[in-house]
Amino acid sequence: MIDKLEMFIAVATEAHFGRAAELLGISQPTLSSGIKQLEDQLGVQLIVRGSRYGGLTAEGEVALQRARQIVGDARMLRDEMRFSRNEISGELRLAVIPTALNCAADLAARFSDLHPHVHATVLSRNSTEILRMIDNLEVDAGLSYLDNEPLGRATTAPLYRESYALLCSPEGAFAQRQAVSWSDLDGAPLALLTGDMQNRRIMNRNLADVGARPVIALESNSLIVLAATSARHGCMTILPDDVARVLAAGNGLAVVPIEGGRPGHTVGLVVRRSEPHTPMIRALLTEARRMTRVPEVA
Structure with missing residues (x-):
């Protein structure tokens, strides 16, 4: 039944049979058949069907929460059995948020x-x-902000605290400065992350605090x-x-610290709250805590 529950979770997550089938690497008829078999086993209709996916029934909403728990427990059991052979293995x-990809690469390499015997994606x-994705069991863990917006039920391990810098061409107006302030960026042409990114919302707040209104060029x-x-002048x-600094290396770009704000x-690191965690997640939390650059609070 576990494979059928994973099919159900995928359909509920993607809200589309075709995308769910592609995600699972199976044909759409196989997926539809698996969902129908699950419904027959449970004796209830889980998904509203029409010409396309129509959402979950009331029974489907309840079943989804239990399905996530059962699949999570099954994966935990699998990992525990692998660990009993004195090794952590699997995927x-x-x-990861884009601005933490460098740290994620370091964490994955160390792990x-x-x-x-672990393959990281x-x-x-x-x-x-x-x-x-963590809630839907699509990933095992994430790297994200811990103290800016609510995380819900999660176990976390701090890795580092951000400070910000301006990245510009060596001919740029601020390239030769030792540092700039947020107010210096009023009217400046900036390329920034899209609005769905927490980093962008953090940038917006720092700029708004000092009344700076940059020109968003891209x-x-x-x-x-x-x-x-x-890299373009201006x-x-x-x-x-x-x-x-990573992106500037070898590209001739200037990095100017931003002070204040x-x-x-x-x-x-953010993982699903679970007691106990799987051996892999326990080991990952341990490594993240070993890597942390956030000073302990006395």
């Missing part, structure tokens, strides 16, 4: 070095998608696009300091 799936997503959910745009972007927000 580690991480969803793979410690556990060579890192996906770039916004913070809302990350929480949804928006993108890709850091590569923002950096490439900043446009700049704002990024966390460590990300800005609100304290930087904390980014960390």
Whole structure:
């Protein structure tokens, strides 16, 4: 039945039979047949059907919560059995906000070095998608902001606190400055992350606090696009300091720290709250806590 429950979760998550089938790597007729078999086993209709997906029935809404719990428990049992052979193995799936991808790569590499039988997959997503994917068991963990917007029921481990910098061409107006303030950016042409990103909402608040109204020349959910745009004379972007320095390396871009504004927000590992966690998640939390650059509060 576990495979049928996973089919049901996929359809409910994607709200589309075709996309769910593609996600699971099966044909749509196989998916439809699996859902029908599950409904027959449970004795209730789970999905409203018509010419297309019509949502969940009342029974389907209740079943979805139980299905997530059952599938999560089954995966935990599988991981416990693998761990009983004195190794952590399997796939580690991480969803990560774009500005934390550099840290995610470091965490995944360290984890793979410690556990060579683990294969890691890192996906770039916004913070809302990350929480949804964790809740729907699409990923095992996420890297996101911990203290800016509500996380719901989650276990977290802080990794670092952001500070911000301006990334611009060496000919840019601020390129030779030791630092700039948020108010200096009033009227400046900026390329920024799209509005669905928490980082963009943080940028907007810092700028609004000082009454700065930059000219938004471009928006993108890709850091590569923002950096490439900043290489052009006359446009700049704002990024966390460590990300800005990585993107500037070898590209001849200037990195200028931004001083003042609100304290930087904390980014960390987010996993589904569960007691106990699987051996893989326990090991991942341990490694994240070992990597943390956030000082302990006395």
